[in-house]
Amino acid sequence: MTTGPSSSAVDAPVAWSRARTTAWGAVVGCVLLVAAAWTGRPDVGAIGAPLVVWAAWTWARRPAGDPAVHLVDDDVAPQPGQLRARVRVEAPAGTAAVVLGLRRNNRTQARALVRVTGQVREVPFVVHTVRTGPQSVADVDATALGPGASSVSETADPADRSALVLPSVRPLGALPLPARLRGLSGGHESRRPGEGGGLRDVHPYAPGDRLRRIDWRVTARRSPQLRELYVRREHALAEAVVMLVVDSRDDVGPDPRTWRGLMRPRAQDPTSLDLARTAAASLAQAYLAAGDRVGLDDLGVLRRPLPPGGGRRQLDRIRNALAVTRPEGDPVRRTRAPQLPSGALVLVFSTFLDDAAASAAAQWRAAGHRVVAVDVLPTLREQLLDDREHLALRFVRLAREDRLAALEDADVELVTWHGDPQVAFAGLARRAQRRAGAGAR
C-alpha cells in the first residue's frame, strides 16, 4: 500500500454549545426548587438542586478550543485485504470524549465514542476491503464532548487519506507459451540447436563444435576406426515474450444493479478490474519467475505500453502500472488493435461485455500471435434483481456468450478467472507441449 497526502485540520474557531438534555434538567431543577420554596418541601428542593448544580458546573468546565482530526499511516505493514491507519484526535483541554465517525464510499461504516486523555488520542482502525488500485482509506470526522456530555463542539472538518493498493498475486502452475521463443537464454527449450536444453540429436563433428561435446560411446559404435567423430547437440534455451493487455474500460461488480453507477459495489466484492489486476499480476510474476519477458498494455487509454522486460523490478513496474489502471473518462474507440511485439503471447483481460476487446483479440490472433482471453467478469449475484433487470441481464449474457463463441472460432483460447484458473492454464500449457522445443503448438 502506498499512501497519498492527508487533508484535515481546522482553521476557524469552533463554538461549544449546551447539550439540550442537561439544559432541560436545569430547567426542571429550577422548577422543583421554586416548587419546594413555594410549598416548603426541602426534599423536593434537594432533588432539584443537583440538576441545576450539575448544569452550571459542567458548563463552567466546558473546553475552549477547536478539536482537530488527522489520519496517519499505521506502522504495521498492510496485509492482503486489509488497510490499516490511525486517527489522531487533538482535543482542547477538558474534553471528556470524542465521537468519531468513519465514512467510506459515502456511507457511515462505524461510529465510536472514545476517551481523550492528554488532549491527544490515536485510535487505530482497520479497513476490510478486497479492492485494489487507488482508493480513499476513510473519511473521519470528530465531535468533542465536554464533561458529562453537557457541552458539545461543532464537528471538526473531516480528514481523509488516499492509498494505492497494489494487486496481490496468487501462485500459478504451468503456463502456456507463445509459438515462437526468443534469444539463446531463458527458461524454455527452443527448437534451435544450442546449449542448456535437452538432447536434440547426434551429429558428425563439424568445425565449431566443442571437443567436450564429443560422444565417445556413439563414436566408438558408429566409427570404430575413429574416422569420424560424433557430437551430442542440445536444444538452446530461450525466453518467451508475453504481453498483458488489460481492458480498463469496464469496472463492474458482481451485482448488476451497480453497473449503472448509482450504487457502489461492496468492499468485500472484487470488481472485474480487481480480478483483472490480480490475474495480470499473478501471471506476470509466474512468467517473470520463469525468466520470460513481460510487458503491459491498456486497451482503455492511448498511452505508451510498458515494454517487455524481465526481473523483479519489472514485476514492481507492472504491479504499480496495474494499480493505477482504472476507467478514465469516455472509453477510447480504437480503429485497430495496438501493435505488439512479434511472436508475443497475448493475454487479454476483459469482461467482454462489448466487442472492442474481442475484436482486438481476434486481430492479434489473425496476425499470428497466440492469444489467450482471460474472462474477468465476476460471478454475478442475481437474487435481488427484478424482472426487468433479469431480462436485461439475459440479453447482455446472450450477446456476451455469442462474442466468446466467436472468439473461440477465431482460435483464441479462453480462460475464466474463477475458482482454479491455474488448472485451465495448465491445460493450455499441456496442449502446447507435444514435442520438445516446439515452445507452443
Place this chain on the structure above:
Amino acid sequence: MSLPWFPTPPAPEAEPVLDRAVPGALVRAGAAVLVTTMLLVAWSAAWPVGPVTVLVMVLAGVLTGLLPSPARVGVALLAAGVLVLVGGPASVVRTLTLVLLVHLVVWASATAGRVTWRMRVELGVLRDGLADVARVQVGAQTLAVVALVVGGRDLAAGDVVRVVAILAAAAVAAVVLPRSGD
C-alpha cells in the same frame, strides 16, 4: 442464511480498534433502566407499586431511555418531582436515592443522546462521567441531608446508617474513579 426479502446488512468496511468498548445499545438500555428506576422510586414515595405501575414505568423508561430526546427526559424528571411533591414527604433514604437517580438520569440521557445503536462506547468514557457525577453527588447528598434535617425531618438510626453509606459510596467513587484528563 439470509432471506432475499430481508437482506442482511453488509459488514462494516472500517472498524476502529477501541480500548474495552461496549455497544451503544447497552448505554441506551442503561439509561432506560435508570429512568424506570427513578420513576418507580418516585411513585413508591406515596403509592404502592403494582404490576400496572411497573408496566407503565417500564414503558416510560423504554421510551425515554432507548429513544432519548431532551424533552422526554425533561418530562420524566418533572414527573418524578411532581410525584414526590404530590405524594407527601418522602423518607430520607428515598429522597437521597432520588437525588442520585435524577442526576444519573440526566448524565446517562445526555450520553445516550450522543450514542447510536451500533456505536461502540469506550468504558473509560462512562467511568469518567460516573466520576464527575460522584464528585457532584458528595456535595449534593450532604446538602440534601442538611436540608432535610433543617426542614425538621427526624433521622432514625437506620436512616443515619444509610445516609452515611450513601455519602461514603459517593466519596469513594469520587476519589477512586479517575478524573477526566488524568
